[in-house]
Amino acid sequence: MVIPLHDDNPTSTTPYVTYGIIVACTLAYVWQHLLLSDPGAREALYAFGVVPAVLTAASSCRGRRRDPALGVGAHLHVHARRVLAPRRQHAYLWIFGNNLEDAMGHVRYFLFYVLCGVGAVFAQVLPKSRLGDPMVGASGPFPACSAVTCCCFPAHACC
DSSP states (O other), X not given: OOOOOOBOOOOSSOOHHHHHHHXXXXXXXXXXXXXXXXXXXXXXXHHHSBOHHHHTTSSOOTTSOSOTTXXXXXXXXXXXXXXXXXXXXXXXXXXXXXXXXXXXXXXXXXXXXXXXXXXXXXXXXXXXXXXXXXXXXXXXXXXXXXXXXXXHXXXXXXX
8 A cells, every 4th residue: 555645736725624624633533542541432433433223223222322413424533443544544635635625625625525424424324224333434535535636636746
């Protein structure tokens, strides 16, 4: 697997949304893994992750979540115990997100990011609607940012 470190695509605006997403994900990771005990961190996965069985009402796992729809947006910021996954995703966002935010504008880029995350939820929930384990992490927006950047800026290299 190749993890890019930088690209040669100059931008003309400051990527405030990209910075905000990275900060929000980092703060959520620190809160979840460094400030909570192990049972608390596990409970945060159920509270803020997407549990397909709860979202599709295929299970009555009540009491662990305030609202099943909460996880559809909150799951983008919560991560399991893997240390490298959030760092890798932040690196991709740092490299590719600023180019998209520059091209799309702040509001359209934010909507793109959220819609990719929601799309990933439904792509994962539909085939596994009875799954009782939470889905966490931003597995939709980060690959989407990488792919769209490569399609929109094919002449610019990333190393």
